[in-house]
Amino acid sequence: xxxxxHSDELEKKIQNHLTDSxxxxxxxxxxxxxxxxxxxxxxxxxxLVEDGLICDPLKAVHSIGNVxxxxxxxxxxxxxxxxxxxxxxxxxxxxxxPEEFTTIIYQTHRRVWPSxxxxxxxxxxxxxxxxxxxxxxxxxxxxxxVCNFSVDxxxxxxxSGCVRALIEIALICQTFITPPKDGGPITRxxxxxxxxxxxxxxxxxxxxxxxxxxxxKREYPKFLRRFTAYVQDKTRKLDI
Ligand SMILES: CCCc1ccc(-c2ccc(S(=O)(=O)CCO)cc2)cc1[C@H]1C[C@H]1c1ccccn1
Numbered sequence: 001x002x003x004x005x006h007s008d009e010l011e012k013k014i015q016n017h018l019t020d021s022x023x024x025x026x027x028x029x030x031x032x033x034x035x036x037x038x039x040x041x042x043x044x045x046x047x048l049v050e051d052g053l054i055c056d057p058l059k060a061v062h063s064i065g066n067v068x069x070x071x072x073x074x075x076x077x078x079x080x081x082x083x084x085x086x087x088x089x090x091x092x093x094x095x096x097x098p099e100e101f102t103t104i105i106y107q108t109h110r111r112v113w114p115s116x117x118x119x120x121x122x123x124x125x126x127x128x129x130x131x132x133x134x135x136x137x138x139x140x141x142x143x144x145x146v147c148n149f150s151v152d153x154x155x156x157x158x159x160s161g162c163v164r165a166l167i168e169i170a171l172i173c174q175t176f177i178t179p180p181k182d183g184g185p186i187t188r189x190x191x192x193x194x195x196x197x198x199x200x201x202x203x204x205x206x207x208x209x210x211x212x213x214x215x216x217k218r219e220y221p222k223f224l225r226r227f228t229a230y231v232q233d234k235t236r237k238l239d240i
Contacts, residue, residue, distance in 0.1 A: 013170075017147065017170040022132075022133055036221040038221065053207075061194075061196055063194045072173040073126050077146045086223075089110070092105055095121075104122070104151060114208070114211070115163075145170060150168070168198075170198050172197075176192040177191060188235070
């Protein structure tokens with residue numbers, strides 16, 4: 001069961017995401033504020049201050065056509081393509097690969113004046129979920145999750161001057177297939193992928209609330225727009 005040092009913690013976090021993060025905003029009685037909406041994409045936030053630090057939880061729901069849950073999670077998890085869609089990291093390094101589909105990554109984010117530059121050291125794992133909770137009456141064809149959470153590592157060799165931000169992030173994707181009416185073969189046009197993205201970022205040190213909240217307000221919609229467009233583009237039929 002214990003495949004590597006962080007196996008138990010990873011399993012627990014995945015289970016929590018499948019029960020808590022998959023609930024539609026508001027179902028848990030919590031008050032989520034809808035702060036951005038573009039078509040199917042809805043992004044919610046909560047105001048949360050911990051030890052004087054802005055730790056606003058974020059939850060985004062989205063649904064896009066022509067891709068599968070596995071493709072969405074693969075491109076989110078795969079560090080080979082990270083810099084093709086990630087716009088806020090300056091550098092990253094894979095520190096360790098504890099097992100297939102699990103990496104430990106050290107990354108630095110672009111500095112946002114006047115706060116100090118932030119870095120993150122986290123485990124990133126992509127997992128196929130066997131018995132997913134079905135949301136509403138739709139039955140998913142499959143469910144995949146990428147779970148990113150902060151860990152320690154002796155070989156991080158951090159960039160001096162960076163403040164360590166702590167993250168708890170998950171991307172949960174479900175594939176829905178609508179077979180063609182005429183009984184023909186299933187094509188990409190029959191695919192719909194429902195996405196839930198949750199992010200809890202602790203900035204690790206003081207930064208002006210107004211600066212942080214404006215970064216989040218700008219960066220999260222940009223990130224979701226850019227990432228989903230990237231996956232649809234990478235999976236589009238080759239225009240022969
Ligand atoms: C002071 C906090 C600094 C800060 C620490 C961390 C992160 C962050 C880390 C990881 C992930 S991810 O979804 O796991 C994709 C892999 O990188 C997203 C965001 C973002 C910010 C800040 C830079 C802001 C930001 C906010 C939203 C989206 C992207 N960037």
